[in-house]
Amino acid sequence: MNPVETDVKTLVIDEQEVSARAGQTILEVARENGIAIPTLCHLEGLSDVGACRLCLVEIKGSNKLLPACVTAVQEGMEVSTKTERLQKHRHTILELLFAERNHICSVCVANGHCELQTLGQEQGLTHVRLPYRNPELPVDASHERFTLDHNRCILCTRCVRVCAEIEGAHIWDVMGRGINSLIISDLHEDWGKSACTRCGKCVQVCPTGALFDKSKVGSDHPKYPEFLPYLNLMREAQ
Amino acid sequence: MTTEELEQIAESVRLANSKHDHEINVCMGTGCLSQHSDKLKDALTSAVDAQGKKVLVRRTGCMGLCAAGPLVLVDPEEILYQHVHAADAEKIASSLDREPVAELQCNLREHFDEQVHIVLENSGHIDPEKIDDYIAHDGYNALLKALTEMTPKDVIQQITDSGLRGRGGGGYPTGLKWSTVAKAAGEMKFVICNGDEGDPGAFMDRSVLESDPQRVIEGMVIGGYAVGASKGFIYVRAEYPLAVSRLTTALREARRHGLLGNNICNTPFNFDVEIRLGAGAFVCGEETALIASIEGKRGTPKPRPPYPASSGLFGKPTLINNVETFANIAPIIRKGGKWFASIGSERSKGTKVFALTGKITNSGLVEVPMGISLRQIVEGIGGGVPDGHTFKAVQTGGPSGGCIPAELLDIGVSYDALVKIGSIMGSGGMIVMDDTSCMVNVARFFIEFCMTESCGKCIPCRAGTAQMFTLLTRICTGTGTMDDLALLEDLCSTVKEASLCGLGQTAPNPILSTLKYFHNEYIEHIVNKRCPAGVCNMESIQSEIPSEVTA
Numbered sequence: 014m015n016p017v018e019t020d021v022k023t024l025v026i027d028e029q030e031v032s033a034r035a036g037q038t039i040l041e042v043a044r045e046n047g048i049a050i051p052t053l054c055h056l057e058g059l060s061d062v063g064a065c066r067l068c069l070v071e072i073k074g075s076n077k078l079l080p081a082c083v084t085a086v087q088e089g090m091e092v093s094t095k096t097e098r099l100q101k102h103r104h105t106i107l108e109l110l111f112a113e114r115n116h117i118c119s120v121c122v123a124n125g126h127c128e129l130q131t132l133g134q135e136q137g138l139t140h141v142r143l144p145y146r147n148p149e150l151p152v153d154a155s156h157e158r159f160t161l162d163h164n165r166c167i168l169c170t171r172c173v174r175v176c177a178e179i180e181g182a183h184i185w186d187v188m189g190r191g192i193n194s195l196i197i198s199d200l201h202e203d204w205g206k207s208a209c210t211r212c213g214k215c216v217q218v219c220p221t222g223a224l225f226d227k228s229k230v231g232s233d234h235p236k237y238p239e240f241l242p243y244l245n246l247m248r249e250a251q
Numbered sequence: 252m253t254t255e256e257l258e259q260i261a262e263s264v265r266l267a268n269s270k271h272d273h274e275i276n277v278c279m280g281t282g283c284l285s286q287h288s289d290k291l292k293d294a295l296t297s298a299v300d301a302q303g304k305k306v307l308v309r310r311t312g313c314m315g316l317c318a319a320g321p322l323v324l325v326d327p328e329e330i331l332y333q334h335v336h337a338a339d340a341e342k343i344a345s346s347l348d349r350e351p352v353a354e355l356q357c358n359l360r361e362h363f364d365e366q367v368h369i370v371l372e373n374s375g376h377i378d379p380e381k382i383d384d385y386i387a388h389d390g391y392n393a394l395l396k397a398l399t400e401m402t403p404k405d406v407i408q409q410i411t412d413s414g415l416r417g418r419g420g421g422g423y424p425t426g427l428k429w430s431t432v433a434k435a436a437g438e439m440k441f442v443i444c445n446g447d448e449g450d451p452g453a454f455m456d457r458s459v460l461e462s463d464p465q466r467v468i469e470g471m472v473i474g475g476y477a478v479g480a481s482k483g484f485i486y487v488r489a490e491y492p493l494a495v496s497r498l499t500t501a502l503r504e505a506r507r508h509g510l511l512g513n514n515i516c517n518t519p520f521n522f523d524v525e526i527r528l529g530a531g532a533f534v535c536g537e538e539t540a541l542i543a544s545i546e547g548k549r550g551t552p553k554p555r556p557p558y559p560a561s562s563g564l565f566g567k568p569t570l571i572n573n574v575e576t577f578a579n580i581a582p583i584i585r586k587g588g589k590w591f592a593s594i595g596s597e598r599s600k601g602t603k604v605f606a607l608t609g610k611i612t613n614s615g616l617v618e619v620p621m622g623i624s625l626r627q628i629v630e631g632i633g634g635g636v637p638d639g640h641t642f643k644a645v646q647t648g649g650p651s652g653g654c655i656p657a658e659l660l661d662i663g664v665s666y667d668a669l670v671k672i673g674s675i676m677g678s679g680g681m682i683v684m685d686d687t688s689c690m691v692n693v694a695r696f697f698i699e700f701c702m703t704e705s706c707g708k709c710i711p712c713r714a715g716t717a718q719m720f721t722l723l724t725r726i727c728t729g730t731g732t733m734d735d736l737a738l739l740e741d742l743c744s745t746v747k748e749a750s751l752c753g754l755g756q757t758a759p760n761p762i763l764s765t766l767k768y769f770h771n772e773y774i775e776h777i778v779n780k781r782c783p784a785g786v787c788n789m790e791s792i793q794s795e796i797p798s799e800v801t802a
Contacts, residue, residue, distance in 0.1 A: 063554035064709045066749045078748055083554045098748075102711075105745040109714035142738055143718050168707065187549065187707065190532065192717040194707030 024090040039081040039092055040068055050094050051103060051132055054169040055082040056218055058241025060178060065169060067103055067132070070094045078102070100136070107133055112143040113192070114150060115164040116221075122234040123222030129167060130221075146192075153198075155205030158227055159216050161196065166223035168194055172215035179244065184209050196223075252509045252516045254395050257386055264387035271307040273347050275299070276324040276375055280313030280461055281454075281493055282615070287337065288321035294340035295323075302344050312462020314375035315366075317615035319357055324375055333357035362613050365632050367594065367620045369602050370578045374462040379497050382504035385465040391510055393584035397473050398518045401584075406477040407433060410580070412588025414600035419445055419536075419573030420648065420677040421753070422599070422666035428570065431560040432478040435568035440480035442471050442522075443564065443571040445541060446487040446494070449533040450649025451700060453680030455604040456574035458616050460487065460494035463578070464501035468524060470577030472511065473584060475522040478570045483524040486541050490531065498526055533650075533704035537752045538563075538571045540706065551708045552752035573678065575604055596622030599665035603676070609646075609683040612637045619664070626660040629683060640685035644768070648677025650697045650704075651757030653764025654690060673764040675757065689786035690769040691776055695723040697761035701754065712755030715746040719762065726773065729780040729789035736773060740766065 020035035026043050033042040038061070043050050053065040063080040070081045073091035078099070081092075093099070110116075110129060118124050150163035170187065173196065177183040184207050188197045198207040216224045218238045225234050268274065277283075277292040292310060299306040314322045319333035323343065332343065332355040339355060346352045368374075377384035385391070397406050411426025432440065444467060448456040460467060471483045487495055502524055505511045513521045527545050534540045535550040542564050544550035563569025579601060583591045592600050599621040605628065608614050612634030619628060629635065629645055636642045644654040653674030655662075662668050666676050684693065702716040722739045725731040743759035743766075750756045766773060775781050780789050 062708070063751060066709050066711055066751065069749055080554055080751075102745045102749045105715075105741065106710050106749060109710055109718065109745075112718065113710075113714040143742075144721055146717065146721075167710075168713070189707070190534075191702055191705035191707045191713055194713065 022088045026092045033086045059174045108141045121222040122225045126235045128220035153204045155203035165221045171218040175214045175218045261387040264383045273306045274326040275308045276311045278314045278322040279310045282317035283321040290337045294337040298340040298344035312374045312379045313458040315616040331357040371618045380500045393581040403477045409588040413583045413591035418575035432570040439567045441564040441569045442475045442480045442483040444485040446574045447529045447536040450680045452608045452682045454606045455679045464498045467577045470580035481521045486527045489528040534706040551706045596665045605679045605681045610685040611683040622663040636685045644684045646682040648675035649680045650700045652677045653760045656768040689784040690765040690772050694762045694765045701758040709751035711746045711749040727787045731777045
């Protein structure tokens, strides 16, 4: 945030009048005011890509749905975050995610600590109407400390961003296209053979059980992505 | 380069041409080349040489009627020959000054008479690898006029007056885009020409780049002058090797003539153009993904705003237009915006190039004024559906467009009219289908295309198109249920409204339009396990089901 900009905007989110600094996103302002908007790819401390589409909101006067994480507030904006149309799309997007790969909560290390699972519960997802794709995907356990299980990956690219933006190593990236996209380390080498710095940031920011710590098997793997805003703050203070 | 020097070049070309009694233009676009028109050209050259005639045999770009290729046009008599092969060279050479070769003559007046050529005005008349040929056909007059007589503001005013809208598919007003980029703050700006044409059945941009590359370059330079940019990029698919090689030649020749580089036409204006090759991703035709690709990153779209006009290539204000849009610029500057606005329909001005393919007699490239009815294009210019079959639908706009049924053929072609009936103008692909096409299968084909070409960034497009493909495959193989159909419609709405970029947002269009106009075909597949067009194979299912089938 540019500290010189002190311009204040007022807007309405879900019939609640709120104020914001110019340049803030709808998502930031909503969360400051206790208005919940579901997100998966967004994480405080990382750049936003607007990819998961769960934070889509309606803005009065526009027929288009806009992602709250990258849309800047404007004076007099009227935002709705929980209309029937939005809830329907969120529901379908979550179903698409659950049916895309092999998400089996009962045998997942992230069971009880998974953002996808929590979102499903919050959004009242009782069943998935879509056919499960059941793809055959590999597990990369070549790293001495961590494991990458593609079956649980939702391609939110938080690991890619944290590694490139915060750690500065850029081990992770995406290969392939569309439904065949895959997170890879270095130039599609085993994670254990990559130039990984073993910092573990990617594991902490992963919303599901796709990246996990080998020492914490079973379903006791809480993650602590809250370190990120603090780390950024301390770096800026230096 | 000055106006006088341009005129000198043009004069010398005319003088050289006038020494010949005839000009034989041989189409060497990709279509005709695939039937060895290069050998035909060599054969014609040696045939006229052997007969000692003063004839100029010229390589030209696409003449449009690809179905009848290889094509040969003899000037000044304007005799068009079709399906000409090297063996016919002698015949044609000896027929000069005498009666034309009747059995090779192409008499398709109605095909050409209804067309209006602006973008394709030079196609078939100039050698795409000779800048002098282009100059002899008023080439670079517009650039000189813009640089020496007009302010950037005047140029933008002319474009605004012309009513030109983006030819890449979206139809965004070009004048508005140019003035936005011109007003954007920043010392450094870029111009990008989007030549990443990827729609199945579309080859307009390829033909323009192959037939008249200088026209696109001139448009870009004028654009650079208007918005204050000094660097341009042409992003072309690597799958278009001929277009790339002709563009490379064209850029080299333009630089040599001082029409690119520093102090163009002795003015303080500098501009140069670089080619960037696409690596085969359809999504890179989307402007933000294309920009990421030029930057050397993974070609995935970014949420807009910010639009490229304010923050584009390397974060700088960027003017990005399609090949055909740039190809329209020079004629507009030369003849004025008002002249252009006099052609076309009320809200869609000028002409549009369409690639007419599928079940149609005269497949090839056509350029028609906006507002012309689809029926005129399909039945008049296109010559209708061949082999006694009946017309079923025409698909416009590629995988982002929709199928238009026979009862809507009388609507005029314009951006708004096509959107209203559930399709889009798109970049100009037009695929004609007859009674042997199964519309469910067609929808499945396009969704498969969107599935494999989705970049995978956003969930609705990545997983949604894959699910839609699964459901359509079920329906096409006879295992679909009415529940699947309801689910399919539900997915369409989410993918359309929730996807990040235009590719995802328009991906359901082929399904939505076929559901709208050919709903009964879906029902036949699901309820009666029968494909009305006989395309989908359901024999294995039919043998299993009992006689009374309920959905």
